[in-house]
Amino acid sequence: xxxxxxxxxxxxxxxxxKLFINDLIPDTAEEARELLAQANxxxxxxxxxxxxxxxxxxxxxxxxxxxxPDEEVKxxxxxxxxxxxxxxxxxxxxISRIESIFEQLAAIGxxxxxxxxxxxxxxxxxxxxxxxxxxxxxxxxxxKKDIGREEE
Amino acid sequence: MKKPEVLANHVIDKLRIFxxxxxxxxxxxxxARGAVVVYEPLQGxxxxxxxxxxxxxxxxxxxxxxxxxRQRFSIAHELGHLEMHRNQLHSISCDAxxxxxxxxxxxxxxxxxxxxxxxxxxxxxxxxxIFEEQDPSFSVIQEVADRFAVSLSAAGSRYMNFLxxxxxFVISKRGRxxxxxxxxxxxxxxxxxxxxxxxxxxSMAEKLLRGVRVRPGWHDVPAEYWLTEKNFxxxxxxxxWSFYSERFEMAxxxxxxxxxxxxxxxx
Numbered sequence: 001x002x003x004x005x006x007x008x009x010x011x012x013x014x015x016x017x018k019l020f021i022n023d024l025i026p027d028t029a030e031e032a033r034e035l036l037a038q039a040n041x042x043x044x045x046x047x048x049x050x051x052x053x054x055x056x057x058x059x060x061x062x063x064x065x066x067x068x069p070d071e072e073v074k075x076x077x078x079x080x081x082x083x084x085x086x087x088x089x090x091x092x093x094x095i096s097r098i099e100s101i102f103e104q105l106a107a108i109g110x111x112x113x114x115x116x117x118x119x120x121x122x123x124x125x126x127x128x129x130x131x132x133x134x135x136x137x138x139x140x141x142x143x144k145k146d147i148g149r150e151e152e
Numbered sequence: 153m154k155k156p157e158v159l160a161n162h163v164i165d166k167l168r169i170f171x172x173x174x175x176x177x178x179x180x181x182x183x184a185r186g187a188v189v190v191y192e193p194l195q196g197x198x199x200x201x202x203x204x205x206x207x208x209x210x211x212x213x214x215x216x217x218x219x220x221x222r223q224r225f226s227i228a229h230e231l232g233h234l235e236m237h238r239n240q241l242h243s244i245s246c247d248a249x250x251x252x253x254x255x256x257x258x259x260x261x262x263x264x265x266x267x268x269x270x271x272x273x274x275x276x277x278x279x280x281x282i283f284e285e286q287d288p289s290f291s292v293i294q295e296v297a298d299r300f301a302v303s304l305s306a307a308g309s310r311y312m313n314f315l316x317x318x319x320x321f322v323i324s325k326r327g328r329x330x331x332x333x334x335x336x337x338x339x340x341x342x343x344x345x346x347x348x349x350x351x352x353x354x355s356m357a358e359k360l361l362r363g364v365r366v367r368p369g370w371h372d373v374p375a376e377y378w379l380t381e382k383n384f385x386x387x388x389x390x391x392x393w394s395f396y397s398e399r400f401e402m403a404x405x406x407x408x409x410x411x412x413x414x415x416x417x418x419x
Contacts, residue, residue, distance in 0.1 A: 044281075051170055051171045052171070054170065055170075055173070055174075058168075065167060065177075065180055065181065065183070065184035066174065066177060066180065068180050068183055068184070072183070073179050073180060073183055073188075076188045076190075076208070077188055077189065077190040077191070080210070081190065081192065102204070102243070105204045105207055106204055106205070108206055123243070125196065125245075126196055126197075126245060127195040127196040129193075129194075129195045130194050130195050130196050130197060130200075130245065133192055133194065134202065134243060137202055137210050137212070138202070141202075141204065141207045141208070141210075145206075145207070
């Protein structure tokens with residue numbers, strides 16, 4: 001990684017040097033602006049080109065977030081949506097299960113257990129479908145923490 | 153600078169976002185910040201954040217909302233909740249009224265999340281020069297909305313943070329003025345838009361809402377069409393540039409008070 005990073009830095013420097021091919025080496029910002037104006041150089045264009053170069057260099061870094069594969073972005077959402085939506089439960093059952101899992105997960109995560117009504121702002125106002133969707137997501141998180149789920 | 157904007161800039165710095173194009177990768181940004189985005193058909197809300205310490209936070213966006221700029225604003229809004237209240241336990245459901253770029257009062261967590269979303273999707277470092285280097289116009293709002301994949305409402309509201317002139321960005325629908333976002337100088341001049349009142353007949357916005365075609369550009373209209381002030385100078389006028397959004401069936405207006413309109417000596 002170190003060598004790769006060094007190579008990339010070198011590449012960035014050489015690409016930037018190409019932008020200043022006329023050896024414009026001013027001492028002050030004012031001098032730089034004057035030189036650029038004299039040479040009829042569009043600074044906005046330089047900025048844009050500089051950004052594009054850095055962007056293309058970053059594309060070579062495996063650990064940069066820009067290079068996360070699309071499949072990885074979709075991975076967890078796909079798992080969540082594959083889980084069964086417990087729409088047959090009543091509102092009360094949904095809320096009860098939500099509060100139960102919420103508190104168990106909170107306890108594992110070290111968060112102070114907060115009464116469901118406070119932690120889940122608007123929970124009472126949620127539609128039944130939205131409660132089922134919330135429960136499904138909580139069950140997904142619970143599965144990952146090996147918290148047993150109740151059978152329907 | 154307000155706290156949500158400071159935080160939005162912090163996230164942008166942390167992720168080394170240095171081109172507007174990076175901001176289009178919103179789901180990757182969310183993942184880089186430790187959360188995931190799920191799309192499913194929510195009924196009562198447009199977006200939700202589920203955050204439990206020790207677990208990956210989940211941002212849910214309603215797939216019933218198909219307008220991409222709206223989805224992006226919702227994701228950024230929930231990211232704002234997450235960034236502002238990290239390591240806190242919550243499930244926050246946000247409806248259409250909570251997620252709006254058109255809020256400048258009521259400092260509550262929803263307004264803060266909206267301010268975060270505006271500052272994050274339209275950061276000063278990218279939009280500042282676009283907004284500041286041009287004369288006031290609706291065209292600059294359209295240019296920014298297109299380039300940054302945000303709605304005209306989001307771009308217009310954000311524009312008001314940069315415009316030095318006394319101006320306001322106004323939304324009207326079904327014949328009524330719904331909301332507005334003013335510039336600082338508009339507020340300092342004690343001006344106020346006739347919000348919750350009917351759109352004045354013969355204003356450009358009213359014509360557009362009626363389906364009448366209007367030439368795009370500035371139109372001089374009587375000041376009382378838009379402002380609540382009663383002590384107007386005789387013949388006081390403001391500039392109006394309105395645009396009709398077919399998708400949302402509403403008029404978006406830029407109102408620019410480019411001359412003194414109030415007679416301070418009148419009773």
